[in-house]
Amino acid sequence: MSYVELRAKSNFSFLTGASHPAELVETAISQGLSGIAITDMDGVYGMPRGYQIAKSHPDFKYLVGTECVFVDHPNITVLAQTRAAYGRICQLLTKAKRGSEKGKTHLEFATFLEFLGMQKSPEVFVLPRVSKETRIGDLKEVFGVTQVSLPLTIYLDGNDKKRVAELTEYSRYFDLPLVASNDVEYHESKRKMVQDVLISIREGKTLQEIGFKLQPNAERYIKTPAQMELLYKDFPGSLLRTLEIAHACTFSPSELRYRYPSEWIPVGFEAQSYLEHLIWKNAPERYPQGMSDRVKRQLLHELNLIQELKFADYFLTIYDIVEFAKKKDILCQGRGSAANSVVCYVLGITAIDPIQMDLLFERFISVERGEPPDIDIDFEHERREEVIQYIYEKYGRHRAAMVSAVITYQNRSAFREVCKAFGLPVGTLSAKKVERDFDEIVKDIPEPEKLRQKIDTIADAIINFPRHISIHSGGFTLSADPIVDIVPVEPARMDGRTIIQWDKYDLDTLGLIKVDVLSLGMLSCLQKALKLTGKKLYEIPQDDKPTYDMICERDTVGTFQIESRAQMQMLGRLKPRNFYDLVVEVAIVRPGPIVGNMIHPYLKRRRGLEKIEYPNEVVKRVLGKTLGVPLFQEQIMKLAIDLANFTPGEADVLRKSINAWRSSAPIGVMADRLKRGLLDNGMTEAFANQIFDQIQGFSHYGFPESHSASFALLAYASCYLKCHHPAEFACSLVNSQPMGFYRNDTIIYDALRHGVRVLPVSVLHSEWDCVIAGPNTIRLGFRVTNGIAKKDVEFLIQERKQERFRSLGDFVRRSKLKKDVLHRMAMAGRFEEFQWDTREALWAVLEYQNMFQKPVENQLSFFNDLEIIPMSSTQIEFQKLDGFEKIQTDYEAFSISTHGHPMAEIRKNMPGIAKGTSQTLRDSVNGRRITVTGLVLVRQKPPTAKGVCFCTMEDEFGFIDIILWRKNFEKYREVFLNHCFITVGGVVQKDGNTTSLLVDMVKPVWNTAHLDSTPLPLEPTQYFY
Template identity: 30%
Template sequence: MTCSGTPGAGVPDGGDPLRTRPALVLSGRAGEAQGVVRALREAFDDGRLYVELSDDGTAGGRRRVGRVAAFAGEEGLATLATNEVAYLRPADHRLHETLVAASALSRLPGPEYRPTDRLYLRSPGVMARVFEDRPEALKAAAAVAERCAGAVKLSGEVHVPGVRPAPGVSPEGELRRLAEVGVLRRYGRRPGGEVRARLKKELECIEKLGFASYFLLAHEAAGIARDREVPVTGRGSVANSLVSYCLGLTSPEPFSHRLLFERFMHEGRRDPPDIDLDLDSEGRDGVRDELMRRYEGSGAAVAATANTLSLRGAVRVAARALGFSPAETNELSRHVPARVRDRDALVRPIRGWERALREPAMRDHPLQDRERYGLLMELAARLYGRLWQAGTHNGGAVFGSGGRHLSELLPLEPSGREGLLRAQYDKDDLEYVGIPKLDLLGLKMHTALRKAGELVSEKLGRKINPLAPPPDDGATYALIRTGRNAGMFQLESPGQMNLSTRLKPRRLRDLVAQISLFRPGPMRGDLVTPYVRRKNGLEPYSVPLPELAEVLKPTYGVMVFQEQVLEISHKVAGFSLAEGDLVRRAMTRERGPGAMLALREEFVGRAVARGVPEAKAEEVFSWMEGFSVYGFSAAHGASFAELSYASAYMRVHHPAEFFCGLLNSQPMGFYSPRTLLNEARRIGLGVLPPDVHLSGEGFTVEGDGAALRVGLSYSRGLSRAAVSSILSERSGRPFASVADLYRRTAVEKDSLETLARAGFLDALTGPNGRAGALEAAKELPEKRGRRESQPELPMPHPASWWAAREGRGVRRLPVSGTAREGMEWEALSLNVSRHPLSPYREALKDLGVLSGREVLRLPHGTRARAAGLIECLQSPPTKSGHPVYFLVIEDEAGLLQTTIFRSVYERFGHLLHREGAFLLDGRVERTDARGFAFLVQRIGSLREALKGSIPSPRVSPSPGAFLRAGRRGRRTG
């Protein structure tokens, strides 16, 4: 225990002696300091109490050290030389001051500023010079450091969570019992010999590695979820395990999907296995809290995350510290990319900004004025990528092990949420010290499907399980093949929609491949095109050796899955599957040329010994090495594919309930509530207006599944108490007027006006409708005292995330034809009456604009003009490494994905970050490589083209705008 002599340390309120520091001495309160020393001596053994001497390099530092040392001598206490460390190098002191000031919401120099650059990690030589007159303090520091070095040891063992089965039952015995029950449930009364043999092999491996308790913990978590009717499914490599399947942790059947236990765990792996469970996001916290409550006696906590500053965040931090106003800080950070491709260039101040400033989004940006903002840019460049704060992992839970409390294994701290502790290690640190975490992840699709399932169950009068739809439903796959996949789990992104039309899935195996192929690795490796062509019979394929036909036939000769590396290594070189996994891991991680050469020699040598020609063995290894980098886990793909199919089935057979569930689970997925509601309208569902007497808390299904009605939670600024009071009061008797509603409920005046603008109060004013309701709301006085006595925060708006979401680089701007529609948008962020482009369709035809649906039908080579509201802008990885941008626009007919190459983006890209509605000139391409593509050649502002007839806020004219001139109709060439 050390008593710190840091000059800034004060005396805490309450006089806790274990927290009080020698500031008492420095402030002349020696009597109180002596009392503290007596208390500390009673608490700590001899030789464990020191007075810390720390010279921070500020004026008077040496004098303070002398006063504290003199006090220690008077009390007979040993001194210990230390140094406060806030940064690694002296040059980093300005960054530290910037971060401290920004954290305190202050400008530089900040409330805790100390004029020194000496708070860095000093070398032993520097410490010896600073404390050359106090060698005893240096010796004490070395002795304490030596004792501390032996306090924490990495034993190499894995600290498996301690689970308590029934008295007299071992974890291994309990796991065997549960697996036996599960195998009979999954495979019937007489499981086949292959199932029995694999189950036995897996259980033996789990027991030998000591992970039985870990599986039991996951099973207990899943049991808590099911008891609470919280949907739960496993994801990731755990689905490779037959034991997990039998325990009900995962749903893909291992044999039919060729899932291999060794991809998940085996005796040759040194890192612990990782079990991930997806739960309904609204019930996840309750499940996690109950599990942690059961094991709080042995310690339970959540993992930490290390949050670093993006470039945009670094600009905000630097601007705050330099004293810029909030408004100017927002303006300076707007359109700054979150990250840059060449960070090494950026960290060379000012010059490193050149690439970022050349981005189209940064055109005419204030930061182009380097003379004014040079210091801010220099600080931001150096802050970029720095650790900003510790965060809490989304779902990673860790537990005490083998009778040892978790606090004995790692440091813990409060998480910021009452009753929830956080480990000071992130997931990589936990793996390094051998502490497996159980990931209990919130998944909004589970939430949406649960809500949709409840509505369908109510409609049918019997309970249905939306996670277990009838298999191989033709109508479901037919819809997926059209590419109209909005709302479908993992299938709704623009790229997946396009791939659906090309790959043409007809069974679950096709969905597994589709989800696995649409990943950065397979796309960079150009695995998609050969797979699609071969599946559709457009291209033959062959395999290097006959032994590989069985492994590669399901994927048409393309190595898609990581599990295939294990099988190929086994069949060609005779490796065990566990050895094959080590081959996979070696290929997918950076290894030196020597290590890869040794691996190649072993593979080829063992293959030749089995009769494989050496040239063929070399060919297989090279081919496997090239493709394995891009492979995806089949277990992960299968887990997601089953949920994708379930969501698609619900959309096809219960569309109203499905969209209702989606809209009541926001934010989630790829598309905003506005787009989802428009999609529901496009498939024939009615959209009923808000009504304070008929609307529920969220969206509701009416008309026997024919229509959706907007819910109260979509009214901006409304508190939960206000919604509850509306629902409660109207159940007794209806509201007679706007004033009556205001008097009887917890609705505040500003929220009342928003309800009026949205249309919830139209029915309360008879023929005067919207205008009368708004006028009545404005005439009412503020409620006195309610805000102070019953403070209520507004509920998070379901669409708020879409307006603020980083990474899109766009703003979705409303386009309204009437004042009524404009008020709806402002109050709800929805288009209830009609699509915002509907009033302008004739004007758009005059401009030669086709609907998105018409563009999709055009033949190859056709030039056309499209228009729509921007929905998203993406730039996924490409094989060439050159950026390609995918812009999705939306009109009344649907979504249209367009492709923008770099040259066009550099000319017009600034518009995409400032406007909300566009005209796009381009050309249709239909190729095997891309399927359908609309290649954009010119981008213009739709607002400018229509001469301001479509008002959208914060839109400024730009040189890229189209003029009204343009031929009507389709242009071909």
């Protein structure tokens, strides 16, 4: 006899179930069960992940349901019999989540009966946990005898005899059938220890403290039909009942198909015909010289495929959102694989002409792909909210909700939580420190090696287990029908946001489409800079020589995508001279090309140090623009199509299979077929092996060519503005923070080195934002002031417009700024405009505030004479701030200083430190040993670097790139990580236009030997981090 497990919790019953949904389904199939129901608590979170396995086994019954947790009743498992019933369950869960605390549910028994029972035909199966509090009679009356069954579980915990007797009596009294269930919470018994740890984490107690909340044995796993038949030999009808219920449940997740809103499509058009109308209407704008035959063929091909796959509504929805942004002058651009589509280009969704770039459409859509397209649209990060609100207003919150993101345990977080469960004293240590200092933590514990092995085993098991769901960066689901009929919707932590219970991968599994409304800080920066310069993005000239000269000089601080230390290093070696060089630059500094050993061959061939040979003209056509090295997945797809007899859709399946590889995993079937196909079509085994070895790197993160091209456009635009309009670009960059790679002080120091004049924050002249205050001149805005709110500045500016501040006392009284903000501004010399020295102003501010705290009637005479000066401030002689103190107080107030770079003052006050500078490094020959001192900006240890640490330092003359091998990083770890001003020594390395220092000595600038001879503090302040 077979049976169906009707109650199985996955790890999406957060911190209760101890197996992935896929593991439960795979085990049920391998154990010979006829089906399984994933019934997670208060949701259908894990349903798509189980269905992804089940859908390839048509004879296996995959049931959908949930275990409802009540505030006034024992839990009840409900199973959806039909599509309509599933929709009612989703509505019930949505109502239970609405108004509840994030991650909580408030469900009352009466609500349950109202939503699921008050129908002519309830079409749900109800399996209550039976106790004295269970209102079995009400359930039977509302749902009917055919829909209610009493679940019978033999737990083998010593209490079965009594429990079974009581349950049998309930069954006889209410005339309701028993149904067998092992009440599954993990797929195999050895996961019991994992579940114990999860429960410990959930309860916030150690395993020793948790007590009876842990299950007494490891029996809640998926048992074979033979085991169940033996266990329930006295109740054979209960096993048969599982099959009857499964047979009656006809609902399948494959029925979940929603319709896109289409009411805004003009009368007389269907979705497809309106899409085609827009294409032929807009095409002349993109192709003003006329469309070539190739463009026309490609447009017809794409439109036919969109019609076949019924995606026209989706493209129209994206078009509508982009048009809204354009009308509101919100800069936006599509990216990712969508840039492979001529339809997207003509509709104005993307900015790259895929025909000109020779991109591959099937990277975006194909019949074989079996999933909907994915169009990512970036909007100005400061104005994306306008787009989101437009979507909510146009489609209604009942038809629009954001996709969730599943936050999972990763290596370190899993390790730390397991350590806590075992009672180790980790306290408030970060996950990184717990792993690093584990030996010290367990030094007093017997047999620490065995404990470590046990902790590692459990931590490895819960890696990628869900912790909770959060809000996706911008994915929306839109529907013509209420979304709550498809998936439960619940509040997100962010006010005004609701999210569905599935993430983007779940939507792909079910064939549902999402709209990605993403944000990009550089778009905000570009829009502001363009407005300051009076230019339009399309007016930026292509192939501007000064811009490419600047790029080749690695002068790219603040620009898009090519500003990091690694990108700067590559710029000096690659030396981009045209747009496609920039496309390669954006893509090449990624784990995929690095692991695939593609960088060095490409650079050697670019420099003429390695001969470029192509086996035939087909390979040359595909790989020619990257000098015979396959840098992009699209190139592998083209090789598969042209040389290995793949269809375009099969080539995309190959791409996806490559993405699924890991270094420890076997090669995919499609990849093996590619290798054989190359050999069968006359390629040499050496060439086939070379391609095969290189594409294994694509299993790591890398950009598709279309995505790199989209980003390269923005990279070039940002470089052009930095080159020709440095003041406007730096001003816009600061005004768009937070974004990018560098802090405001680095951006400002870089602008100063480019001849930009930077004026400090002024209480009489500054706005909230930085502004252009003259030719090549920036006036810093209040936004750079630490601890000040925008609303307070707006009030201050409004006061200033009504009447100019006439004195320090007038400013203190009318500005209403907080005491700490006034204190920092005084220390930074912002009141010199009122003829007050820094320390005098600080003292006066304190006294003014004390005066203004007196009752109003006592202040009238004072307010009539605002020039009165506090007496005590005139009786004390204050010492002037020196240069470094001015810089330091600037940093305290603004994290920026216009008084110079701190390194300049350090050299002046500490003559004993190393004289070497960034200029020394640039001027040194390869192999020379030098010592330099600077301020640490960025420390990086990429996973692909095998323990090597890369660091960017800065001084008054520019940047210093340093490299520490693993052994030297470990030797100087404490100094390197805990000090921001350091002196380093090493050997100069030059490669093309790139210069770095291979460091073997690190020491801090500050030490006790300098205490008597310098006014500088012993330790660097936090403001320089």
